[in-house]
Amino acid sequence: MVSVRLRAERLALRYRGGPSVLEDLDLDLSAGELVAVVGLNGAGKSTLLRALAGLLPAADGRVLLDGTAVHTLSAQARAQRIAFVPQALASLPPTTVERFVLGGRYAHLGFLRLPGPHDHATARAALAQTDVTRHAERPLAELSGGERQRVLVARALAQQAAVLLCDEPVAAFDLPHQLELLDLLAELARSGHVVALSTHDLNLASQYADRIAVLHEGRLLVADTPARALSPETVAHVWGRRLRVDRDDQGRPRITPARQPGAS
C-alpha cells in the first residue's frame, strides 16, 4: 500500500452561524500509526473526525490528503480513500447485514452501480474480519448495539480506503469486543492505513494509540505519545483532579478514577 498522509492545516470549524467548535488546529496523521482523539463531551472530537473525512466544510484552513485538499475531491474519489465510521446512523436501513456492508463498495462500483463478484467477496471478507459473518443474513434492526457497531466497521473495511476514521467505535461494546476491535484497528494501522478514532476511554487510548490528540475548549492541546499527551498535568487540566495518573509496567499512563473523599 502506498504511504498516505492526512493533514489538517490551521483548520477552523464552526457550525453555520454558530460559535466556533475548533480553532487553528494543525494535525498530521501518517500511515502506520493509530491516533486517538480524546476530550470532554462537546470538545469537538466528532466534528474534527468528520472534517478530516471531508464531510464538514472548513471555516478556515484545510485538510490535505497526500497534498490534495479533500474538499476538492469528488465524492467518489474521497470515499475510495477515506472511510468514516459514524457513531450511529440517522436511521436504520431496513436491510440485511450483508447487503448493508455491500454498501461500502459504492465508491468502487461502475456506471450502473452493480456490485460484481469481487465486491461480494470483499464484503464477506470484511464481515469475517469483524466477526459478524454469522449475522450476514439477519436484518440490521435485529442486532444488538455492539453487533451493529461492528457491522458499521465492517462496511468501512469493505470500502478498502487507506484512511479509516472512526467516531467512538467501541463505545457500545463489551470489553472483549472492545479489545478485539482495537486489535483490528491497530493491525490495520500497522499494515499501512491511517487510523484515527475518538474515544472517552483514556486507558484504552493509552494502551492502543501511537499518539493521542487531546482536544480542549476548541483547541488541540497536545498531540503526542500517550506518556506525554496524558501527563498528570494535562489530565488534571482537562478532566479534573479526581483522576489518578500512574504508569503501567510498560510505561503507558494508567488513569484511575478516585471517589470523592468522605463520600459513602
Next chain:
Amino acid sequence: MSRRAFLIACVGTTLACLVLGVLQLQCSEVAGFAFSLEQVGRGLQALVGHADPLPGTDQAVLELRLWRTLTAAGVGACLGVGGAMLQGLFRNGLAEPALLGVSGGANLGAALALMALYGYGNSVLAAPAGVSATVLVTGAAFAGALLTSALVLLIARGDGQLDVVRLLLVGVAMNTVILGVLVALHSLLLPDPELSRALRTWTFGSLDGRLPVHAAMVGAGALVLSVAIPFVATELDLFAGGEDDARALGVRTGVTKLLVVLATAFATACAFAAAGQVAFVGLVVPHVLRLLTGPSHRTLLPMSLVGGAVMVLGLDLLQLAVLGRRPLHTGVLMSVIGGPFFLVLLARAGRVGAW
C-alpha cells in the same frame, strides 16, 4: 429478493398489466357492449393504418378506450414510482407525490382554467366543451403543478442546500394554502352548478374522455422516471442510513436529491394533469410492493412502475365491470377499495415494510 424471483415478478406484473389492458379495451362504457379480441386487434391495426376501421362508431369507441387504458396505466406508473422514490428520499413511509405541491398546483391550475372557460374573467376562450377545452384544462393543470413544485423547491432550498425535512414541511404548508384557496373557490362558485360539477370532477380525478395528449403526457412522465431509476436506485438504498452516511460512502447526495425531486415532480405533474387527483396510488403501491419484494430500490422502483399501472388499470376495470355506464370518479374507487385492501394487508403483515 433473488435476481430470478425479481425477473419472475417483473414478467408476471407486466403480463398482468397487458391482460388488464386488453380486457379494458374489450369493455365499453359508451354503448355497453364488449369487443371481441379479434375486433380489438383489428381496431388497433386500423389505428396505425394496417386495416380497415371497425364499422360504425365502433372504431371511435375503441380508440377512446385505448386512450383511457393507456392513460390509466401511465398514471399508475408515474404515481407508483414517484411515491416509491419520495418515500426513499424522505425515509418516510408517509411520503407521497402530492407532498411536492404537485397535486394542489395541478388542481388550482385546472380550477382557474375551468373558471376561464365558464366565463369568469376575460371570456376570450372557447366554449366549455370540446377537445380544445380539455387540452386547455390539462395544460393549465400541468403548468400549475410545475409552478407550485418549483416554488416549493425554491423555498425549501433556502440557503443553497436542499434539506429533505424542510422540503417536506414546505410541501405540506403549500398544500394547505392551496387547499384553502380551492375550498374558497368551490364555495364561491357553488351557485354555478355546471362549473361546480366540473371542479368536483377534477378534484376526484377522472379517466373519462381521455385524448391521445393525455396518454402521451403520462407516457412522457413514465419515460422520465424509467430513465432516472438506474441513477437513483442504489443511491436511495444508501440514503436509508441518513444523508450524511450516504455522502460518506461516496454518493453525490445533491445530485440524487435533485434527480429524484425533478423526475418525480415532472412525472406526477403529468399524471395529475392527465387524470386529475387520483389519490392513494403513490402511497399504497410502494408499500404493497415492499411487502412483496423487500425494500431494495433496485427491485422496488421497476416493480412500482408496472405495479402502479396494474393497480390503476385493475381498479378502473373493476369500476367499468361493476358500475358499467354509471360513472364514478377514479379516485373514489381508489379510496374505497384500495384503502381497505391496504388496511387488511397492514393488519396481516404485522408491521409496515419500512421504506
